[in-house]
Amino acid sequence: MSSVAGPLEGVLQRQVVAVVPAKDEEARVGATIAGLRQLPAVGAIVVVDDGSVDQTAHVAEWAGGVEVVRHQRNRGKAAALTTGAARAHELMPGAPLLFVDADLEGSAAGLGPIVTPVIVGQADMTIAVLPPQQGAAGLGLVVRTAAAGIARLTGWEPSQPLSGQRCITREALIDATPLARGWGVEVGLTVDVVRAGGRVLEVPCEVRHRATGRDMASQMHRARQLADVSLALAERSGVPDKVRDGGLEGSRIVREQGSRLAQTAREKGVPAARRAAEQVSDQVQRHGRPLLDRARAEWRRRQPPQG
Secondary structure (H helix, E strand, O other): OEEOOOOOOOOOOOOEEEEEEEOOOOOOHHHHHHHHOOOOOEEEEEEEEEOOOOOHHHHHHHHOOOEEEEEOOOOOHHHHHHHHHHHHHHHOOOOOEEEOOOOOHHHHHHHHHHHHHHHOOOOOEEEEEOOOOOOOOOOOHHHHHHHHHHHHHHOOOOOOOOOOOEEEOHHHHHHOOOOOOHHHHHHHHHHHHHHOOOOEEEEEOOOOOOOOOOOHHHHHHHHHHHHHHHHHHHHOOOOOHHHHHHHHHHHHHHHHHHHHHHHHHHHHOHHHHHHHHHHHHHHHHHHOHHHHHHHHHHHHHHOOOOO
C-alpha cells in the first residue's frame, strides 16, 4: 500500500459512476452534485436518499441528469452504497465507482486525484486524504481504533481509515461484498480489498465536509460509529461465533443507550447532556473496545509461529 501525490496525465473521460448516499442533506446535496459535474471522468451520478425526512431527493432530482433512488426508511450507509452500486451497474456496466459523501458541496470537484489511478489501472481502490477540517472536535478514538484494527488484520495502517471518499473498481467491490454494516463500511472495504490482493492508494485531495463537534448529536454519532467499526473488525478477525454475537449485542446496547440518553438530554438540558455524553463514552468502552481486544487476541492466537 502507498500514497500518491496527485493526478496522472492522459486520462480517458467519463468513465466512472459517482454514488452519493444522502440522509437529510437538502442544504448540501445540490452543491455536491454541481461539484461532481466538474469532474470530466464522472459519466453518471446516482444519489441514494436513505430515508430522508427533508427534501433531499427532490433537490437531487431538481439538479437534473441525476439518478435518484429512494429508501423508504433509513437503512444505513452500507445499504445506501449497495443500492447505489447496483443502479450504477445498470447505467454503466462494469464501470468503477466513486463513493462521495453528500455534504462535500462544491469541494466535490476536488476528487479528481482519486479517480485517475483507478481509471489508468494503477490502483483497485483509492482513498481521499483530506486536509485538516475546520470545526472538527473529535478526540480520535474511532480513527485510532479503525487504523489499529486494519493494521493488525492486513499489515497496512491507513492515515485516514474512515474517509468515505473512495474510487473502486467493480471487481474490488465484489471482493468486499457484502459490505460491512452501517458506519463500519469504510473499514470493511479496506480490510476486504487489501486481503483480496487489491492495490490501495491514499491520495491527498482538497475536499471539505461537515465536521462533527462535541455536541450531543456528535457524541451519539461517534458512539454508533465506534460500535460499527468494532463489529466490522471483529467480523473479519476469524473470531468464534459467540464473540461475533457479543459484537452485535454490544452494538445494540450502545445504540439503544445512546438514543435513550439523547432523549434525556433534549428534555433536561445541557447538564444532563454532559452526563449523557459521559455515560455513552462508558458504554463504548465497555462494549466496543473489549470486543476489539478479544478479536485482536483471537487473531494473534491463530497466527502461525514465527520461524
